[in-house]
Amino acid sequence: MKKNTDNNMAFPRGTTWTPVETALSDLKKSLTMNLKCQKIDVSNSLGFILSEDVFAKRSNPHMANTAVDGFGFAFKSLIGPKNFLNLIAEQITPGSDIICDVPKGSAVRILTGASLPSGVDTVVLQEEVTVLENKISFDCNIKRGENTRKAGEDVKAGEVILKKGLRIRPQDIGLLVAAGLKEIGVYLPLRVGILSTGNEIVEKFNDQDFNKTLDANRPMLMSIMKKWGYKPIDLGHVVDDKHRIRDKLNQASQVCDVIFTSGGASTGKEDHVSRLLKSDGHLYHWKVAMKPGRPLALASWKKTPVIGLPGNPVAAFVCTLVFGKPICGLLSGEGWVQLGSFNIPASFSKAKKTGRREYLRAKIKDGRAEIFHSEGSGRISGLSWAEGLIELPEDLEKVKVGDLVKYMPFSGLV
């Protein structure tokens, strides 16, 4: 058990804060997807998003086959508790061209995956059979169709196997191939522009830059978009100059489907990005009641959505997951994605202010969720320490050890 005490950041009073859910649901309503489609090879489709339902071209299995190595026969051949069947000399192997007919009272040796020959509807495991020259014997403890797979039991030709909007995973590629697909219709990948702003930002640190900040956000955000399967576009860095930011946004809106900026999203006099989005674009939300991530602009510029992230990398990262993931999902054709979560007992206690949603850097240890030793949003190292986020709801006042909290893991099996 740990107690978190170094929360040195006060929450301003007397201003209007938009709840996270309100901001999200307004965004969901206001955004639309405008991507074109293309045809691509199934084998190169990992991470692309289906632009149409996919229909099976071939049943899977194409023919009935055996799930085991054994002996195939007609179930009606069985006559009592112990059975003797004539053994046909042939052996049916997967893919073999042998066409054989198995009459009632006979059996044929057949190997896993081989199509059932005419006359066979049931397979007995080889381990359960005694082979006696031209006969086999086994106890009749078997059901009709045992150890076999019916033609089309997995997929029937002509049926929808994958729906429009699916982001293709490795297992979906397996299914597409098995169902006879070679080419599929997908959306062009979402082009996500990443722009850093602020006089304090430098790409390279020189000795005289004692009060400058290295641009951690741009490469971090670029790689998030890459990992999500999008096409990140590096828009570089601009200083706090209204005209330069305007020019950059004008250019970017021509080549990007959505733009993420970081920095300049606070209420300070130098925050040209947010003021510009308000005066020249459309600003949907301004102060979202969440921590980290208080200064967050959600806007549009010449019809291109702009997400104005805080300059702080921790806040920028969390806001990108919470807002950017569903927004990019919607704009990419995948649809509004929900963040996957699990209820996990907390290994910590913590007091929380009501009225805002909080995200904590967390990991699981011995089945319990623990949190980073500091909630300070300047602590980038906490993002690397973490393996997921905990989301605490607006009305929550405290977390006690053992309370279930909502944990969202960063990574999964595949």
Next chain:
Amino acid sequence: MKKNTDNNMAFPRGTTWTPVETALSDLKKSLTMNLKCQKIDVSNSLGFILSEDVFAKRSNPHMANTAVDGFGFAFKSLIGPKNFLNLIAEQITPGSDIICDVPKGSAVRILTGASLPSGVDTVVLQEEVTVLENKISFDCNIKRGENTRKAGEDVKAGEVILKKGLRIRPQDIGLLVAAGLKEIGVYLPLRVGILSTGNEIVEKFNDQDFNKTLDANRPMLMSIMKKWGYKPIDLGHVVDDKHRIRDKLNQASQVCDVIFTSGGASTGKEDHVSRLLKSDGHLYHWKVAMKPGRPLALASWKKTPVIGLPGNPVAAFVCTLVFGKPICGLLSGEGWVQLGSFNIPASFSKAKKTGRREYLRAKIKDGRAEIFHSEGSGRISGLSWAEGLIELPEDLEKVKVGDLVKYMPFSGLV
């Protein structure tokens, strides 16, 4: 609640089965990592694995700064419950080159992220301050250092920030940049050969191929390796011919760090892959007590590890996650990775044979884990339906509705 009844596949009796954990721990001991290192740019390092510990070149923050927009002053200037401080005309913005000295009794306006000028150790939020021409007033409800971030509070120059073996995520790239790194040492990506075997396998389906199977495994396995950050190498398909398989393995072992084969891993007479691995290579394990995935060969060929997967795509997929993920982790330099899991109440009931571990295709609905309507390992569509796997331990006999089961999600936040 659903009951699963269509388990038409019997488990052979009277043979020796290796428990999953035994196979895994033997493999862990027998495998070694042999990859070379390289230097790469931090911005291109997503998914690479650190070949050495990384030391911070710069502290983060480099200088003490303010976490909010407000007024900075020396804490010792505060004298009572209500305070009046002289307001300095300057404004300190992030990255500005203004060097100002703030004497005791004075305050300076300062914006989020700006370095604290000399004399300032505490910042009061602008919302809590009344500005009166050349003075500001506020109630003294503030701690020393409030709303500030100390130099190096996140990372100190010279300390280890990321450990050898880490697979680099977007947030790690953020940390590396913030800590002044431009280049890092990583391992060359693991080269993973993917080979399909079997006379029944075709890449393209013609009308006369009524009893052939389309090669779903190869593109599926290639894309798993791609998604895991490895370099998949397409070794194509070979028919069940001992000499051709031997030639292929000889070639492949020259250019791959590990080889995954699928098909030919059963006990049937046509299973050249497993017999060849036994006669010409080293076979570690043969019959692993798990479902799906009974025929699984774990071997080496001219010192290159070979994972002989079942031909069945469902079994091949599950075995790749359960065995392939930790094996590739170890061989890639990341180390033996544990599959992340969560305990989730079951929405199904199921009887289970003891003595083997079972993996079920699953997803979460309303906080409970549900399973695919069929456990048949021919059902590839179940892999696409699923969002994770449930692992049932060897000694378990049944699952009741509401029992906690071990759920392993396929995907995460980022």
